[in-house]
Amino acid sequence: MELTPDDVRDVLRVLDSSGLDELHLELADLTLTVRREGAVGWTAEQHVRRAPRVEQAVAPAVAVEAPAAAAEVGEGLVAVHPPLLGTFYRAPQPGAPPFVDVGDRVDAETVVGIVETMKMMTPVHAGVPGTVLEFRVGDGEFAAADSVLLVVQPAAGGAPG
Amino acid sequence: MTGTRRIRRLLIANRGEIAARVIRTCTRLGIESVLAASDADVESLPARLADRVVRLGPADAGRSYLDVAAVVRAAQAVDADAVHPGYGFLSENPSLARACAAAGIVFVGPAPESLEAVGDKLTARSHAVAAGLPVVPGGEAADLAGARQVADELGYPLLVKAVGGGGGRGMQLVAGPEDLAHTFDLAVSEAAAAFGDPRVYIERFVSSGRHVEVQVLGDGSRAVALGDRDCSVQRRYQKLFEEAPAPLLPDALRAGMAAAALALAEHLSYRGLGTVELLVDRERGTFSFLEMNARIQVEHPVTEMVTGLDLVAEQLAVAEGLPLRLRQEDVVLTGHAVECRINAEDWAQGFRPSPGRVDRVVLPVGEGLRVDTHVQGGSVVPPHYDSLLAKLVVHGTDRDDALARARAALDLLRIEGVTTTVPVHRALLADPEFAAGGVDTAFFERFLDGHRVGAR
Numbered sequence: 001m002e003l004t005p006d007d008v009r010d011v012l013r014v015l016d017s018s019g020l021d022e023l024h025l026e027l028a029d030l031t032l033t034v035r036r037e038g039a040v041g042w043t044a045e046q047h048v049r050r051a052p053r054v055e056q057a058v059a060p061a062v063a064v065e066a067p068a069a070a071a072e073v074g075e076g077l078v079a080v081h082p083p084l085l086g087t088f089y090r091a092p093q094p095g096a097p098p099f100v101d102v103g104d105r106v107d108a109e110t111v112v113g114i115v116e117t118m119k120m121m122t123p124v125h126a127g128v129p130g131t132v133l134e135f136r137v138g139d140g141e142f143a144a145a146d147s148v149l150l151v152v153q154p155a156a157g158g159a160p161g
Numbered sequence: 162m163t164g165t166r167r168i169r170r171l172l173i174a175n176r177g178e179i180a181a182r183v184i185r186t187c188t189r190l191g192i193e194s195v196l197a198a199s200d201a202d203v204e205s206l207p208a209r210l211a212d213r214v215v216r217l218g219p220a221d222a223g224r225s226y227l228d229v230a231a232v233v234r235a236a237q238a239v240d241a242d243a244v245h246p247g248y249g250f251l252s253e254n255p256s257l258a259r260a261c262a263a264a265g266i267v268f269v270g271p272a273p274e275s276l277e278a279v280g281d282k283l284t285a286r287s288h289a290v291a292a293g294l295p296v297v298p299g300g301e302a303a304d305l306a307g308a309r310q311v312a313d314e315l316g317y318p319l320l321v322k323a324v325g326g327g328g329g330r331g332m333q334l335v336a337g338p339e340d341l342a343h344t345f346d347l348a349v350s351e352a353a354a355a356f357g358d359p360r361v362y363i364e365r366f367v368s369s370g371r372h373v374e375v376q377v378l379g380d381g382s383r384a385v386a387l388g389d390r391d392c393s394v395q396r397r398y399q400k401l402f403e404e405a406p407a408p409l410l411p412d413a414l415r416a417g418m419a420a421a422a423l424a425l426a427e428h429l430s431y432r433g434l435g436t437v438e439l440l441v442d443r444e445r446g447t448f449s450f451l452e453m454n455a456r457i458q459v460e461h462p463v464t465e466m467v468t469g470l471d472l473v474a475e476q477l478a479v480a481e482g483l484p485l486r487l488r489q490e491d492v493v494l495t496g497h498a499v500e501c502r503i504n505a506e507d508w509a510q511g512f513r514p515s516p517g518r519v520d521r522v523v524l525p526v527g528e529g530l531r532v533d534t535h536v537q538g539g540s541v542v543p544p545h546y547d548s549l550l551a552k553l554v555v556h557g558t559d560r561d562d563a564l565a566r567a568r569a570a571l572d573l574l575r576i577e578g579v580t581t582t583v584p585v586h587r588a589l590l591a592d593p594e595f596a597a598g599g600v601d602t603a604f605f606e607r608f609l610d611g612h613r614v615g616a617r
Contacts, residue, residue: 002210004185008526034526043573044526047537052208054198055215055239084514086544087221093354118505118514118548142220 086117130154165482175247180207186473199225201543243267252456271433279453289450292428299364325356371441375422381432403460408598466498466556504548516544520578525570529556
């Protein structure tokens with residue numbers, strides 16, 4: 001399946017005594033390249049090619065992916081994108097009231113939601129003063145980096161970012 | 162536990178590097194490995210390494226790795242003898258242990274009663290006291306009046322901790338009496354939201370503490386201590402670097418800590434791998450019980466390096482109902498081992514997460530070197546789970562040798578395509594205060610502040 005560290009060390013012993021600087025192995029399930037890195041040591045680059053054997057314990061959900069949120073926003077409106085891809089939350093905690101709702105006035109610095117990426121929380125700011133027109137990603141839904149979380153109608157005189 | 166049950170087919174209900182780690186031991190022991198993978202992980206390196214893969218559920222952990230019914234269903238679907246829960250997710254969840262028992266499946270972990278005894282911080286604390294361990298002075302606070310009473314006895318600064326918390330989550334520092342009311346209310350509401358349990362308690366804050374933990378292994382009637390680890394290098398209570406043994410500890414203190422960990426394991430009739438976390442007060446030269454983790458730890462390889470043991474193999478043996486294969490006098494520590502946690506995060510941008518596609522993985526190899534990872538060229542690091550990519554583990558004849566070899570190995574390690582924390586480890590290993598050994602848990606934030614200033 002893979003070469004264990006012990007296997008790789010066996011390869012190294014052979015190489016060390018051979019004077020070779022590089023060895024490329026191609027097996028049915030994997031490739032391995034071992035290289036001498038000057039006087040400091042050796043590196044290995046391993047690639048397991050074997051395809052996973054996936055079985056179904058449960059029927060796969062059909063069309064679990066929500067349709068992509070529309071990316072277009074009307075003229076003069078501002079789309080708020082997530083700072084990072086991740087799961088979008090509209091409230092600081094489950095059950096808590098949302099940061100903002102449709103119709104609320106926001107400033108550029110107003111927190112309108114949070115995005116959870118790799119267990120880390122990043123606040124989402126409105127980015128522009130104005131009024132929240134609509135949410136396009138729901139609470140707890142996954143948002144890609146370019147998705148439109150919500151749309152803001154900029155306040156008169158507030159330049160859209 | 163009566164009788165033994167041979168594990169021939171193991172369901173691994175986890176992902177990432179620990180899944181690959183458990184599969185490696187299965188392969189060595191001739192156990193068939195079945196990985197329970199979410200939709201985000203069915204093409205992962207562990208899925209390619211496992212003998213079989215069973216689909217667990219959607220990418221969202223709540224409906225896959227955290228779903229007790231889904232895990233048991235997966236184990237039954239493949240007729241697994243046992244479930245290995247890894248760390249995190251359901252690893253310390255008594256409901257999974259009970260559900261496995263009800264389904265006639267071995268849970269590779271302690272009995273549900275042990276999980277309950279150490280899962281709640283107040284219960285764990287009372288067990289520690291009963292076993293004769295020193296604890297940080299403090300007490301439960303049912304309301305603000307109770308909190309004031311405890312605080313007046315302890316003095317400030319102090320910590321408000323969630324009873325249901327752990328691993329650094331659910332803790333608030335209170336500098337003085339004027340902050341108590343506000344912080345207490347905040348801690349109660351956060352505890353309720355995060356852990357579904359609003360109870361909090363109050364502890365004296367140790368201003369300069371080291372996080373030292375003792376690895377234990379029990380078979381339900383007997384336990385052995387497998388040395389200690391120092392995990393004081395932390396950011397926001399998340400460990401970044403660990404080593405074994407803990408450096409610069411007086412012999413009497415170290416022996417006292419091992420004896421305390423064994424006393425707790427024996428008091429609990431503990432069966433499985435466990436870690437007793439202790440806080441070493443650098444000023445007083447004393448230690449106190451913090452918590453017990455009833456699972457394999459991320460940093461277990463440093464213990465494996467210095468003991469020569471395969472902790473997953475030992476964990477599987479006691480889960481099968483076998484008596485310990487080790488006596489305390491068989492545990493001999495050799496040299497010093499260190500571990501750098503390589504995360505998909507951007508140090509220069511406040512440790513911002515960096516998920517995405519990994520283009521290339523080049524790892525150092527050689528005597529005393531080990532890299533536990535779940536990525537190779539072409540792997541996708543999903544945004545749904547934690548950011549741990551790889552653990553670089555280095556064994557040396559002593560601490561200086563291990564650190565020197567770790568510096569050389571870091572220079573050879575290349576994970577391309579995502580931003581990693583390799584640069585922060587290079588800077589850490591070059592720091593003289595760190596290299597001297599025995600830093601406290603506040604060291605790393607200070608170190609980062611210094612580098613932020615220096616970077617401008």
